[in-house]
Amino acid sequence: MAFQNPDDPAWQPLVDAAWEARSRAHAPYSGFLVGAALRTTTGETVAGCNVENAAYPMCTCAERTAICAAVARGLKDGGLMALVVVTEADTLTPPCGACRQVMAEFAEDLPILLVNRSSRALHRLKTLLPEAFTGRNFLPPARAESPIQHDS
Numbered sequence: 001m002a003f004q005n006p007d008d009p010a011w012q013p014l015v016d017a018a019w020e021a022r023s024r025a026h027a028p029y030s031g032f033l034v035g036a037a038l039r040t041t042t043g044e045t046v047a048g049c050n051v052e053n054a055a056y057p058m059c060t061c062a063e064r065t066a067i068c069a070a071v072a073r074g075l076k077d078g079g080l081m082a083l084v085v086v087t088e089a090d091t092l093t094p095p096c097g098a099c100r101q102v103m104a105e106f107a108e109d110l111p112i113l114l115v116n117r118s119s120r121a122l123h124r125l126k127t128l129l130p131e132a133f134t135g136r137n138f139l140p141p142a143r144a145e146s147p148i149q150h151d152s
């Protein structure tokens with residue numbers, strides 16, 4: 001099964017896509033450029049970068065821009081398979097709490113690879129966000145299994 005160890009070759013297209021997206025990050029205030037890329041269960045690779053704003057609370061992380069772009073392309077609950085985060089920081093950059101929560105909406109236990117220019121480390125979402133709050137915490141059981149309702 002792919003994405004189970006940090007050296008699995010399956011990660012490389014995501015790592016490449018994340019570095020490419022990082023080069024387009026809009027981070028004029030922090031100068032901290034972040035790239036992310038994810039793989040969906042339908043085989044798509046979708047990348048994102050951080051997008052800052054002069055009104056600081058409006059900033060969006062690379063992980064969430066990738067997930068939002070994937071949703072626009074059809075990502076469904078349970079459809080997130082793997083995600084990479086790249087930065088040039090000396091220490092690897094884990095996803096922030098908000099991004100972990102957004103990831104939990106689309107994956108039970110997402111493998112997350114953190115990468116910089118000299119190292120990489122593999123984490124699991126269940127370890128980074130134990131006891132995640134999900135639709136199961138408030139929806140009736142039938143809807144909790146498939147909370148995303150579509151008109152079609």
Ligand SMILES: [Zn+2]
Pocket residue numbers: 061062063064095096097098099100
């Ligand atoms: Zn974040």
